[in-house]
Amino acid sequence: MKSIKRNMFIGFATFFTFISLANAASYQWSFNLDTGESVYSSSHAKADNEQTAYVRIDSGNIQDGIDKIWFRVRRTSDDSPMTETKWASSTGIRFTLDYTERKGIPGEKYRLKMQQDSMGAGFANASGYWTP
Numbered sequence: 001m002k003s004i005k006r007n008m009f010i011g012f013a014t015f016f017t018f019i020s021l022a023n024a025a026s027y028q029w030s031f032n033l034d035t036g037e038s039v040y041s042s043s044h045a046k047a048d049n050e051q052t053a054y055v056r057i058d059s060g061n062i063q064d065g066i067d068k069i070w071f072r073v074r075r076t077s078d079d080s081p082m083t084e085t086k087w088a089s090s091t092g093i094r095f096t097l098d099y100t101e102r103k104g105i106p107g108e109k110y111r112l113k114m115q116q117d118s119m120g121a122g123f124a125n126a127s128g129y130w131t132p
Contacts, residue, residue, distance in 0.1 A: 001128055002048075008048055016033075017102070024046075024047040024048050024050070024111075024131050024132070025047060025131065026054070026129040026130065026131045027041065027042070027044045027126065027129060027130055027131070027132075028118065028127065028128070028129055029033075029041035029043070029112055029114070029128060029129070029130055030125070030126065030127035030128075031043075031114050031125060031126060031127075032122050032123070032124075032125045033067065033069070033114065033115070033116040033123070033125070034066070034116065034122060034123055034124075035115060035117075035118060035119075035122055036115075036117075036118045037082075037114055037115070037116055038105070038113060038115035038116075039113075039115075040050075040074070040111045040112065040113050040114075041111050041112040041113075041114075041130065042111065043076040043109040043110065043111045044068040044082065044105050044109060044110065044111070044132055045106075045108065045109050045110075045132070046104050046105060046106050046107065046108055046109075046110055048106055048107060048131040049106055051098060051099040051103065051104055052095075052096050052099065053073045053096065053097040053098075053099070053104075053110075053112075053129065053130060053131060053132055054094065054095075054096055054097075054130060054131040055071055055088075055094065055095055055096070055097060055112065055129075056093075056094045056111065056128045056129045056130070056131045057088055057090075057091045057092065057093050057126050057127075057128040058091065058092070058126075058127055058129070059091055059092075059126065059127055059128075060088060060091045060124065060125050060126025060127060061088055061123075061124060061125055061126070062088065062091055062105065062124050062126050063088060063089070063090075063124075064089050065089065066089070067089055067116065067117070067124045068087045068088075068089050068117035068119070069087060069088050069089070069114055069116055069117070069124065069129070070085055070087045070113075070114070070115045070116075071085065071086055071087070071095075071097060071113070071114055071119065072084070072085040072086075072097065072112075072113050073097055073099070073110050073111070073132060074110065074111055074112075074113050075102070075109070075110055076109040076110060076111050077108075077109070080101070080102060081101045081102075082099050082101055082102050082104060082110060083097035083099050083100060083119070084097055084100045085097075085100050087117070088114060091115055091126060094115045101126055104120065106132065110132040112130050114126075
């Protein structure tokens with residue numbers, strides 16, 4: 001009986017350890033961009049093996065149909081493109097960026113690149129969160 005309880009305890013402890021590791025952290029970003037300008041978020045280490053980055057745009061003055069902001073994850077050490085590129089033209093949205101260019105590696109640092117399209121209306125700002 002004592003052995004069964006001990007094994008159950010070890011099993012639950014292992015399970016909850018893996019559950020807590022599976023929750024990757026999200027990091028805040030923000031930008032102020034003029035037409036054609038680009039900016040990077042701060043660098044953060046990838047916490048998991050999942051080959052998808054998550055981006056959320058919470059607020060800003062991005063105007064649908066006027067502004068187009070491009071997003072892509074790049075490796076910090078050499079600025080290599082890691083994910084596909086996607087654009088957004090509004091706030092209050094979420095989207096994913098798949099690691100299609102190179103495999104994302106846990107522990108390696110990445111940053112989110114944001115660039116206003118060269119045909120944009122001008123000054124744009126936004127903020128949100130992302131998960132490498």
